[in-house]
Every structure is written in C-alpha cells, then in structure tokens.
Amino acid sequence: RDAQESRGLGDVYKRQLESELIRNIEELPLECRTVFKKNRFEQKKYEEIAIELNISVNTVKYHMKKALSCLQQRMEKYLKLLVLYVFLGN
Numbered sequence: 001r002d003a004q005e006s007r008g009l010g011d012v013y014k015r016q017l018e019s020e021l022i023r024n025i026e027e028l029p030l031e032c033r034t035v036f037k038k039n040r041f042e043q044k045k046y047e048e049i050a051i052e053l054n055i056s057v058n059t060v061k062y063h064m065k066k067a068l069s070c071l072q073q074r075m076e077k078y079l080k081l082l083v084l085y086v087f088l089g090n
Contacts, residue, residue: 017078024074028067035063 025033034053038044039060044052046060053060 017082020078024071028070032063032067035060036067
C-alpha cells in the first residue's frame with residue numbers, strides 16, 4: 001500500500017512538473033520557443049533549424065541559449081518537486 005501511495009504521489013508530481021514545463025516553454029519569446037521546440041521536440045539539428053527559419057546557426061545557438069537560461073530560471077523553484085519525484089521512484 002505504501003508503494004502504491006508513493007507511486008500515486010510521484011505521478012502527481014510528474015504531472016505538475018510537466019504542466020509547469022510546458023507552460024514555461026509556451027511563455028518563451030516566439031523565436032526562442034520556435035527554435036527550442038524544433039530542436040528538443042522535433043530533434044532537428046541547429047543547421048536544419050537555421051535553414052528552415054532562414055537564420056544563421058549562430059542565431060539558432062543564441063535562441064537556444066536564451067531559451068534554456070529562461071527555463072532554468074523559471075523552473076528552479078520546482079527543483080524540490082523534482083527531487084521528491086525522483087526520490088519517490090518516479
């Protein structure tokens with residue numbers, strides 16, 4: 001029973017983390033969000049994104065760096081939640 005309760009609680013933490021991450025991704029500036037999604041969700045390389053968006057690879061790198069920095073800052077408060085999720089055995 002305790003393992004079941006822990007798993008249920010872990011699922012709640014997981015859903016909350018996923019929800020916050022998605023919300024924070026959607027709040028990124030448009031260019032950063034577009035580049036981030038193409039790289040992380042569509043598994044496109046920087047060169048492919050640059051060609052597709054008609055921007056330089058350096059611009060793609062800039063947007064990725066900015067997106068990751070923003071997400072790191074915004075998600076920092078959820079670190080405790082992530083630790084709990086991992087501790088509960090996800």
